Amino acid sequence: MNSREITTQISKAADFLNLKKWDYGASFSNDYSVQVDKGEAKQLKASQKQILTIRVWNQSNLVGITTTSDISESGIKKALKQANIASDFGNKNESTEFSPLAKDPIKVKEVKKRNPVGIKKLLTVLREAEVKLLESHESIKSVPYNGLSESFFERVYANSEGAFRSYSKSQAALYLYARAEEKNKKPRSSGSVKLGYGADDIDIESCIKEASNKTISHLNYSSIKTDKYLICFSPESFLTIINAFSSMFNARSIIDGVSLSNKNSIGEKLSTEALNIYDDGLHEKNISSTPFDGEGTPTKRLCLINRGRIENFIHSESTARIFKTTPTGHAGLGSKVSVSPDWIIVEKSDENFDLKTSLDHSTYEGEFVYIEELNAIHAGVRASQGSFSLPFDGWLYKNGKKISIESATVAGDIKYLLKNIVNIESSQEVTTSGISPHIWVDELSITGDA
């Protein structure tokens, strides 16, 4: 069944079961991936997947939901019946409705959908990439984590009031994580990830070069003394921190009492006036963009922090109604609708007079710690408390030298971090999770082994 036929099938089955109000979200995907090990194919994988999530409203306007991979006629009927039963336990304290924007026009980026290149080509490309990476430096002994994949999928949202949205796209990903070993030294590992609309669009050479350079640059390492340091966050690591604490801008988290913000936090000063943060799922560089969210609301650019102050929260239909505003296109589709950011853009505002512009990661000669990549986010971030303690890959810049840091964590508080931003560099970099310049923060605690 295609998406129109599924919609018709659900409509018929709902009529038969006397269910007047329903909506659904579905995704259909075909994925292909390869992994190699020293020139040999290791695992080749293909999957065909379909997921359907149906919500129904009962006569008391309570919502029930069911998710299934069975999109046969009987599967759809069973899902509707189960959702109807679940609606007896619908949340009486917070109602859910269709998004008022579910029929608004959506902006779809004009990106040509790629055709599959096929497993054989994926394998050939990955084999060549592995060889090149192994040959790039004598200390690189293996590429233990590697993969090249391509996905083709369609997403659908429809409801009983006639809303229907469908969007299909292709996406490919390459990751290469190298392991370098030298005598009497600990092994070091680093890597790179690149995305494209198709396998042919991926910048393979830059992925190899980046994985090699990052791994080799950590070969000469040293412990760092536990202390407070001036920190320069790479664009990737700063975006990791902002995403980890995005509950500060999340209306769902605010209602649930797990955010550092509250309903009255709009306008609250969080940082230097030089900082602007946006969420922009439709940004031209965002390969993973989708034009509508789980409730069918169009995706859009939204300012989260304007000149250091909270400007907007991200919303679903129900949180927007509670906050007396409109949905922002950040909802999932579930029994309890989740809210999450799409693609974060960090930039320097025009109110940037208080920044220490001499702090530039490529020219600054004083002592500082450069944080390249933060790890173990799920373990080291307490979003509801605002604290973090995270291991990282990075370097200590001291006396004109750059030394890889052997093993260390950076710890602090997100509000402290944002308040202590001392420079936002001018040049932005595109990463897989958003866009940001390098960000400098004064006085964060580093724990090291020295």
Next chain:
Amino acid sequence: MLSSQIKSNEIVFGSCNKDLLEEIIFYAIGLGADFVEIFIENTDNSSVLAEEDFITSVSPSFGRGAGIRIFKGKKDGFVSTNDLTKHGLMRSVSQAIEMLDITDNKRELFNGLNKHRDYSLSKKKWINEVPSIHEISEKLLVSTKSLKKNNKIITRKGSYSRNLQEVIIASSDGTYVSDIRLHQTVGLNVIASDAQYRSSGSRRFGSSGMPNEFRLWDHEKAANDVFESSMNMLYADYVDAGQMPVVLANKFGGVIFHEACGHLLETTQIERGTTPFENKLNEKIAHESVTAIDEGISEGSFGSLSVDDEGMEPEKSVLIKDGILKKFISDRAGELRTGHKRTGSGRRQNYSFAAASRMRNTYIAKGEYSKEDLINSISEGLYCKSMGGGSVGATGQFNFAVEEGYLIKNGKLTSPVKGATLIGEAKEVMPKISMCGNDLELAPGFCGSISGSVNVTVGQPHIKVDSITVGGR
């Protein structure tokens, strides 16, 4: 039921599918596969969330799918699909064969499937024995109400999930197995707040194969535990960073061994060349006080199985005996690629993942000391009563958050501290576990790795690590 009684062009759960499965396997072998494995599942899951004094989410789900894995030499092709018809399964086989680019004429023998080993016979009634959504909702609401012990508790949550998975496994070595797995888990969480101070507390409980377990769960005891933990930590100061001796509590304290050492003993790590223990079999890798076990047989434990996802009954594997490395955790691909015998540890989240060597119930065996003996032996250090999550990097370095910690001074527990993380590497820390308590206890958890998220148990008695890096402020 005899296979000849049912001729179906589609997999039918609860019926004999032998003819169809044999036909698929014959087809794959005929196309040149060395080995063929078919894993088919049918799931019926539900979850319930209570927040404050309301049920805010009830999420049922059901589904079915198949994963077909074909080996040619040491490489394998894996295809997953929701299409359980003969045509759909044949198409998946063809796709796997094509991916592997099999062109030689060598044909393996397939002598048909063995006698059906049906582990599900006594379990078919489970679906009618598990608590209803109504019963679950009522108990969760009582539980969240129990958490409302003072006005500093600002959020209260109780969650329950039930996964019922029916599986059929058939492979070209004759394996033909059916099973039903039931996993239930329930958790409580709170956030406490007073002025600028915030803390949280959480506990999770879980079981496998015990439909009545949720009914027997002592929610009052659990609520008291979570409440006390959050209150103890509410006004705690941040811990000072440094090297120090630590005592790790039993139960979920075992997560460090699981993450930092257990994963390095999976054959997938040998295949990748990412374990420092690859060539250390029968060598000392830990303090002589350490004996570590991975097994899938403890009745009711969250990581227990009647049969693994490759059709093998799980064994009790002594990984480390008195500090000496004795065994790796292995699956079929691990045995093929590394030579380590299978241990009944081939596991996967669902049909869309190929099985891999994964831990089950993993724990450090009990020693001879009391908890007090361990704490009394430290003049200045840290007691980690409750651990949060953690991770291990590609080079074996681990990092774990301490959810509830206390300073040890002159052999006594003193003030609570927050913000601590434990940082180290397994091969350096294992020799420093110098004392093991006599109070082994297990705790359920979810482990995410190459073959998805699987149910596991972690555990240990109280243990003392002579020195470890504690991250703080």
